[in-house]
Amino acid sequence: MKNLLAARIANLLPAEDRSRVEALNFHPRRVPAREDICPAGRPPGEFKILAEGFACRYKLMPGGRRSITAFLLPGDFCDLQVSVLKHTDHGVMSLSPCVVAETSRAAVEGLFAYPRIALALWRACLEEEQVLREWLTQMGRNSSDRQLAHLLCELRVRLVGAGMASEKTFRLPLTQEELGDAVGITTVHVNRVLQQLRESGLVRIVDRMVMIPDIARLEEFADFDGTYLGAAQPAAERAAVG
């Protein structure tokens, strides 16, 4: 199995540091769909990276509602927290069958001995923060059609970056309920809004395959600017942004 931690942060490191990251020993673990990867409210266990599949961070709210705060794709950290935080504030669950790569938390902490690696890990955390801020503004305040469109734009870019999508087409293994939990609207309303997006020709969705005829048009509609995605963006686009 490829060392995914390396893939995520090592490209910016000098060879010397990179080899230290690559020396980490990851154990793959298979997880069926819709199963907890990291339980909420408990101290984080092993250090985990999603290797294959589609997962999400979520919080349960009073009234049994669930709020999805992020989607995780291969290469994403499940729990960056390392042992610095006593308890995680949220859970992580698989949305499709997944493979999780685990390694010892102590080993990851040991990497902090190397300043450049520490900075790179920090960067990863800051990028996550940027995405959260974008969700907070886009998902919190926009009309739900724009919110859903924005989410599709983000997922497209990230899936392309992860090699899981062609330019205009990708498989989205999410139920409408899960989309609603991410965006903060009802399942019923997700359904109606998706229909509306289809009718206006912005997206085409058949059997969980999403196809975007005119990317620029959708991104304009959603007011999407992928800059906030940082390293999750494909390198080519990143370079273009400067």
Next chain:
Amino acid sequence: MKNLLAARIANLLPAEDRSRVEALNFHPRRVPAREDICPAGRPPGEFKILAEGFACRYKLMPGGRRSITAFLLPGDFCDLQVSVLKHTDHGVMSLSPCVVAETSRAAVEGLFAYPRIALALWRACLEEEQVLREWLTQMGRNSSDRQLAHLLCELRVRLVGAGMASEKTFRLPLTQEELGDAVGITTVHVNRVLQQLRESGLVRIVDRMVMIPDIARLEEFADFDGTYLGAAQPAAERAAVG
């Protein structure tokens, strides 16, 4: 001037590391109310910590709307990003007259040479992330009365932690418009909801002084659990939580 970086992260460090943090040389700068502290979209300049006053992070949205993604109190970092991120995704502006303590970015990065300090800085970032997630779930999906109540609960705890509030009373130098921008609702609606909170006896607000007669009652109403605030919580409460 007290070294605020030390205050924020040093309490968990051994003396040796703490002295390194305290050795940083901060320059105070006075900023009038409603003025940009860090401009958005540009590379971050000096490394800044809010020393006095009340500030916020914000993003401008199309349509001229503004979204506030965080409130900053004395001791909070204005821009943790250091130079790892090329451009900031958001701006920071003062809401009351402020004092900002600045120091060289390079000096802060130099601290990454000490693994324990690097971990402490990382922790600060992770805690910010937790707060963002809490906002995303609470502010995104709840009814607006609960959202506002939740915000008041959070501010109370943090203000107490910063020594800027007694247990039940604090000064909130925010306009209703700013509250609305944080919560994602109209000024008009903020006004009505605040009246409603007042009428139900949950808060008393006179002339920007907020008084909370029954903290437990308000926190229950808002479904507030301050655990997510981490170090911003006063030490006593933190200990009680475990």
Next chain:
DNA sequence: CGAAAGTTTGAAATGGTTCAAGAGCAGTGG
């Protein structure tokens, strides 16, 4: 004192929720 900014109120319009129910499809067990 006058202007600008913030707060308060009302009435109409709207976006999203809720409740209810049907239709399609996959998996399970008899």
Next chain:
DNA sequence: CCACTGCTCTTGAACCATTTCAAACTTTCG
């Protein structure tokens, strides 16, 4: 192989929270 159960998607209608627009009132401040 069929009936049954459970899950996702779809549709309709009534209802409610929040927005929008408009205007008056109050406070702050140069």
